[in-house]
Amino acid sequence: MPWTRYLPPFLAGVLLANSVPHLGTAVASRTHLTPLAGAESPPVVNLVWGAANAVGGLALLSAGTRPGGGRWDRRLIAFEAGAAAFSLWMVASEALLHVNTPPRR
Structure with a gap:
């Protein structure tokens, strides 16, 4: 299966x-x-942005799937890796840059 x-x-x-x-x-x-x-x-802006991300993510998941579903293949690992990579990025960026939280004193 090609990486794309x-x-x-x-x-x-x-x-x-x-x-x-x-x-x-x-x-x-x-x-x-x-x-x-x-x-x-x-x-309200966060609701719109969160919903847009959810709709986009769900659309990407449904693209290229065969009718009737079936079992996941290695694309499940790619999906989980994407979620994990983003989560790790956010933990690190928030801990270091404090974009949404005040720095600890």
């Missing part, structure tokens, strides 16, 4: 992992960085 078949599920994992903190931020009525409105993006 792993790109859509990897990107789907990234997008779906990114949707979770934005949707959680919207539900919690907090602010969180989005490219739509900057560092102080209000809950």
Whole structure:
């Protein structure tokens, strides 16, 4: 299987992992960085951004799947790797750059 078949599920994992903190931020009525409105993006903007990421991720997952589904192949690993890579990136960037949280004193 060519490596390009792993790109859509990897990107789907990234997008779906990114949707979770934005949707959680919207539900919690907090602010969180989005490219739509900057560092102080209000809950409604986070809801829109989180939903857009979720829809995009789900669309990428459904692209190229055969009707009736079936078992996952190695693309499941690519999907999980995308989600894990994004999650690790966010943990590291937040710990070092404090984009959404104040630095610890």
